[in-house]
Amino acid sequence: MDAIDRRIIAALQRDGRMTIADLAETVGLSPTPCARRLDRLQSDGVITGYAARVDPHKIGLPVSVFISVELEQQAKGGIEAFERAVRGFDEVMECHLMTGSRDILLRVVVADLAAFDQFLEHRLMRVPGIRNMRSNFALRTMISRDVLPVPT
Structure with a gap:
């Protein structure tokens, strides 16, 4: 390039x-x-696609939740099984394999607390191999960038 x-x-x-x-x-x-x-x-896969940027509040998804997940096994098979399971959850906007005490960090969007409860109870908590989860609700997004800082 x-x-x-x-x-x-x-x-x-x-x-x-x-x-x-x-x-x-x-x-x-x-x-x-x-x-x-x-x-x-x-x-070459440098540009991976094109999409419209949508305001989640204006389409009824104002709640953003970050969920730290600790898996029972950090082996390749356990991580791949978890990834396959959450890939099918539309609420999951991001899924990151992390270092440190938590294995996975998810960013989930939902309409309200009841929708989050439904997501946890009927989807995420049914994924096998989860040892522990901890949720943090975003009160307000202070910075959100879609544009990468392209080195010149």
Whole structure:
């Protein structure tokens, strides 16, 4: 990746609906070489997709919960089984394998406390291999970034 590729990535993170002509002008290329670079960035997996950013409050999902999970076994099979199980839960927005005293950190979004209770009772607590869980509710999001700091 060179400086132009990085400018393409930075520009598309700001506006993923940008036309090739606008993108080319922004990064200082003509449209055809810009389109070739964009295709390469996509085929190489640098750009993994495009999506709309949605305000969770405005669609009725204002509650964000961080759940620390300790597994009974930290072996590869136990971690993979847990990942397969939670991958099917739409409420799980992020799932991270962690260092330290907790093995997994989940970020879950729900409509309210009753929905969180239902998620815990009927979904997460039924996943085998969990030793312990601890939930923390986000009171307010102070910083949320979707744009990565692309090194120049």
